[in-house]
Amino acid sequence: MFMQSSSSCAMFNLCIFLLLLFLLGSAKAETKNEVKTKVYLSPKIELGPGMVSNKNYPAIDFPQGHVAIKSFDAELVDQDGNPVPLYQTYLHHWILIKYYQPIHNSTLPPIIFGNVSGVCNGNSLISLGSGSETRKTLSHVPDPYGIVVGNPSDAPAGYEEKWLLNVHAIDTRGVVDKLGCLECTCDLYNVTTDEDGKPLPPDYYGGMRCCRDGTRCSLKGGYNKGGNITYYLKYTVRYMDWDPSIVPVRLFVLDVTDIVTKANGSQGIVYQHDCQVEYQVKKSCSNITDFAKNGCTDTKSVSFSFPVGGKLVYGVGHLHVGGVSIAIHGQDGRDICTSTTIYGKGTKAGNEAGYVVGMSTCYPKPGSVKIGGGETITLVSKYNSARRHAGVMGLFNILLADS
Ligand SMILES: *[C@@H]1O[C@H](CO)[C@@H](O)[C@H](O)[C@H]1NC(C)=O
Ligand SMILES: *[C@@H]1O[C@H](CO)[C@@H](O)[C@H](O)[C@H]1NC(C)=O
Ligand SMILES: *[C@@H]1O[C@H](CO)[C@@H](O)[C@H](O)[C@H]1NC(C)=O
Ligand SMILES: *[C@@H]1O[C@H](CO)[C@@H](O)[C@H](O)[C@H]1NC(C)=O
Ligand SMILES: *[C@@H]1O[C@H](CO)[C@@H](O)[C@H](O)[C@H]1NC(C)=O
Ligand SMILES: *[C@@H]1O[C@H](CO)[C@@H](O)[C@H](O)[C@H]1NC(C)=O
Numbered sequence: 001m002f003m004q005s006s007s008s009c010a011m012f013n014l015c016i017f018l019l020l021l022f023l024l025g026s027a028k029a030e031t032k033n034e035v036k037t038k039v040y041l042s043p044k045i046e047l048g049p050g051m052v053s054n055k056n057y058p059a060i061d062f063p064q065g066h067v068a069i070k071s072f073d074a075e076l077v078d079q080d081g082n083p084v085p086l087y088q089t090y091l092h093h094w095i096l097i098k099y100y101q102p103i104h105n106s107t108l109p110p111i112i113f114g115n116v117s118g119v120c121n122g123n124s125l126i127s128l129g130s131g132s133e134t135r136k137t138l139s140h141v142p143d144p145y146g147i148v149v150g151n152p153s154d155a156p157a158g159y160e161e162k163w164l165l166n167v168h169a170i171d172t173r174g175v176v177d178k179l180g181c182l183e184c185t186c187d188l189y190n191v192t193t194d195e196d197g198k199p200l201p202p203d204y205y206g207g208m209r210c211c212r213d214g215t216r217c218s219l220k221g222g223y224n225k226g227g228n229i230t231y232y233l234k235y236t237v238r239y240m241d242w243d244p245s246i247v248p249v250r251l252f253v254l255d256v257t258d259i260v261t262k263a264n265g266s267q268g269i270v271y272q273h274d275c276q277v278e279y280q281v282k283k284s285c286s287n288i289t290d291f292a293k294n295g296c297t298d299t300k301s302v303s304f305s306f307p308v309g310g311k312l313v314y315g316v317g318h319l320h321v322g323g324v325s326i327a328i329h330g331q332d333g334r335d336i337c338t339s340t341t342i343y344g345k346g347t348k349a350g351n352e353a354g355y356v357v358g359m360s361t362c363y364p365k366p367g368s369v370k371i372g373g374g375e376t377i378t379l380v381s382k383y384n385s386a387r388r389h390a391g392v393m394g395l396f397n398i399l400l401a402d403s
Contacts, residue, residue: 033243035070038063041077042233047089047171049226050181052189054092054168054213059101062163066242068146071139072096072128074235075349076169083349084231086132086357090182092168092211093318094233095129098149100159108158117250117400119307120258120275127163127251129397130318132182135350136342136358137316141249142366145313145401146240148248167233170211174223179321179354181218183390184211188218206390207278249313249399254328256381256394260304271305281322281389297324298385300394301378309373310400312336315362317381318395323356324382326394331376336369337362337398370403 040061045053063069076084076091098114114127128147130137141147155161172178180188185206193199194209204210211217240246257276262269285296317326317339327338342358344351351357362369371377381394
């Protein structure tokens with residue numbers, strides 16, 4: 001528009017006036033709070049065939065300052081930056097944890113973990129997390145909302161905010177049983193004791209206690225192709241500088257394995273959440289009668305009182321291979337959010353056949369879905385039980401804005 005008027009600018013003063021208008025307009029556009037994108041790489045993750053890495057990386061690269069996270073996406077890449085397919089190296093999970101460390105050398109405790117909204121006791125530290133499904137799962141936080149981080153006034157005095165990244169990856173080149181390895185079947189890892197050398201319970205046939213950092217899944221006899229490969233978790237953060245028009249959201253991590261107990265404390269009734277994170281799915285479908293009865297579906301559920309009320313902004317589940325769906329229902333039975341698995345159908349990274357490559361998400365119309373403070377909600381996780389599944393999960397991450 002400016003170009004058009006300049007070409008027909010007969011009067012010099014008018015041209016100057018239009019130029020000034022244009023410059024003012026563009027200056028205003030530049031100061032508009034825009035979404036920025038930064039792409040980072042985790043430290044190196046070196047793996048040989050069958051090997052497991054489950055390591056914590058403190059003080060990772062992260063946007064600086066008081067910002068609102070608008071999305072966080074991640075994937076495993078190799079040294080050349082190529083996406084690594086899940087059948088080569090399985091991304092079991094990545095987790096981001098907020099913590100504070102002393103700004104100066106001092107006698108202060110070296111680490112204080114940031115508190116997110118919960119509800120699980122152990123994993124209420126998790127700020128964000130995902131797994132194999134990370135490539136095809138939408139993570140954006142819609143306007144005007146944002147996950148607000150880096151607010152200096154949130155840090156305890158003398159501390160600054162840092163982020164810890166945990167990445168659990170399993171290299172399944174040349175292994176006997178890829179699904180068995182990614183389900184962390186203890187036999188395949190030749191693991192019978194926990195990290196402290198205590199025997200694992202006899203009914204614990206698979207899970208994270210068996211595919212620990214440094215363990216190796218059974219390789220096919222004679223497999224000797226391929227040495228170590230260096231991988232990185234590549235993570236892409238979209239964020240905005242904090243401004244008062246951004247409405248902060250709170251993250252809640254819900255877990256279908258939650259064991260909820262009521263305690264009568266000095267403040268009245270308090271709920272304690274002991275989340276187990278993993279569970280086992282028994283094969284429950286050997287014949288046509290079984291199939292008619294339960295459709296080869298294992299259903300697990302838990303109900304508890306939700307601590308605080310709010311408006312649902314975003315919801316996404318986390319399930320492993322065999323997973324069908326995970327849902328949150330309200331006290332009146334209404335569907336608050338249902339997240340279903342997306343399975344790959346091909347060979348490219350992001351579409352690996354047989355793997356969970358994505359989870360569907362909920363983006364309700366603003367304000368249309370609410371959870372009441374103290375409302376009893378029910379989490380229902382479904383897996384296909386035509387075969388046994390070890391170490392599966394039924395997690396739900398939701399972002400809530402205050403009502
Ligand atoms: C391969 O990587 C592992 C760590 O996963 C390391 O312990 C081992 O020494 C490496 N092997 C070679 C040949 O570099
Ligand atoms: C902190 O103090 C220790 C020993 O007192 C010293 O080795 C270290 O270099 C100091 N670090 C910084 C960042 O000043
Ligand atoms: C988080 O909560 C724990 C336990 O209530 C507390 O010790 C810790 O100081 C809190 N962290 C922050 C950063 O407030
Ligand atoms: C399994 O572990 C036991 C001891 O923990 C060891 O003796 C045995 O050689 C291991 N088997 C394989 C196949 O690595
Ligand atoms: C909880 O404890 C208080 C006294 O500490 C008692 O008056 C109250 O009845 C108790 N409530 C329940 C539900 O047990
Ligand atoms: C089907 O399998 C179940 C065990 O999964 C068994 O209890 C039941 O008897 C079987 N029914 C038939 C008709 O074979």
